[in-house]
Amino acid sequence: MLFCSEYWATCWGGELVFYDTAKENIMLSVQPKPKRVVVFNGEVPHGARAPAANCNRLRMSIAFKTLIRE
Secondary structure (H helix, E strand, C coil), X not given: CEECCCCCCHHHECCEEEECCCCXXXXXXXXXXXXXXXXXXXXXXXXXXXXXXXXXXCCCEECCCCCCCC
């Protein structure tokens, strides 16, 4: 995943979060940061938190999905 926003304040939230297999607990949270790339196994339960209500920017990201064939 590539975070594309030119500027993103930490207080705006919008984190990419990774859950345990039961999807009950957040195991890792990644803050959006301009030009940050996050590479992860898409089979790991994940999602994005909504930006804070006081955020006046669009949270933009691009997801690249790949398939490994054996």
